[in-house]
Amino acid sequence: MDLLVRDRAYVVVGGTAGMGFAAARELAHDGARLAVVGRDAGRGTEAASTLSEAGAAEAFAVAADVSHPGSAAAAVTEAAERLGGLDGIAVTTGLIGHDPIEVDDERWTAAFQDVLLGTVRSVQAALPYVERKGGTIVTTAAYSIRAPEIARLPYASLKSGVATFTKGIAKAYGPRGVRANCVCPGAIETGALSGLRAHLAAERGVPPEGVLERVMVEEWHLDVALRRPGRPEEAGELIAFLLSPRAGYLTGALINIDGGTNF
Structure with missing residues (x-):
């Protein structure tokens, strides 16, 4: 199915590997223009090259760690300016931590910066551009927001925040033509x-x-x-669909892609 994204501009935060890269590759197949953001500059360069070979009208990488204050704004602004605006953003960052509830404030703060604020900062930076085009936002939470595990409680707690934040963006910006949805992957x-x-x-x-x-x-x-x-490409196909005009009446949704777990 053609996603109708040819020459549309997207930034994928966390797009140099895993689900984010898989989503970017799906968009590339249909001729989108892409910026991928990731921590590793070398991996980003390789990802951008692969996306160009896959059919992207334009593809480049921006090296940034969005868990650090100021990095998300700088990366998204650079991407948007080079692309001439944004039709959408996907945020697939937020590393899984194996921290139980007993961990100290420092570990909770690190999870907060990475899992929640990395998403919030990226979306905040993209909104002025996305709003101009009536574009799309896709975030990633996790199946564990409804089935939390004690070994990953900081991660699950803050992914719950991502889901709530995304629903809030959908409500606040829907009247301005912006759609926002949250994908909840299981074990990918x-x-x-x-x-x-x-x-x-x-x-x-x-x-x-x-x-x-x-x-x-x-x-x-x-x-x-x-x-x-699950396979990364299975999650990537869903994220790309949600970014595309094909999902034009879908917003404020939490969408499970978990192989059928007990939510």
């Missing part, structure tokens, strides 16, 4: 899970095929109906 096999699959296989002396799926169900007790982790 990006770099960390892919590495864990290889580690588990080596540790247990078994083939990598199927080992992560067994651990998810038998040891993590993650009740996923499809009995497998």
Whole structure:
């Protein structure tokens, strides 16, 4: 399906790897103009090159860590000015932390800066540009906002804030033609899970095929109906669709992409 994004301008924060890169690649296939923002400048350059090869009308990277004050505003402003405006922004940052509730204020503050403020800052910086075009915003929360795990409570708590923030943006900016939606992924096999699959296989002396799926169900007790982790491209396709005009009457939604967990 053509997403109708040819020559439209998008910035994907966290777009140099994982779900963000997968979303950018979907947009590239249909001729969008793209800026990807990530911490690693080298990886960003490689991602932009791949997006150009995939069909993007324009693609470049901006190196920034949006958890740092001022970085998101600078990165999004640079992207918007180079693209001549923005039709949309997706924010896929917010690293999973394995911190229980007992961690100290410093760890809670670090999670707050990365998971919540990284999204808030990026969206705030993009809104003046997106509003001019009646554009789109997509954020990422997590399935764990409704099924929190004690081992990741700071992460889940602040991803809940992302969901609430996104709904608020949808309400406040809907009359101005801006749509905002929040994607809630479950276990998606990006770099960390892919590495864990290889580690588990080596540790247990078994083939990598199927080992992560067994651990998810038998040891993590993650009740996923499809009995497998998601693929980055599956989440990326959803994010790209939400950014596109094809989702023109969809706003303020929290959309699960979790393989069928118990929400």
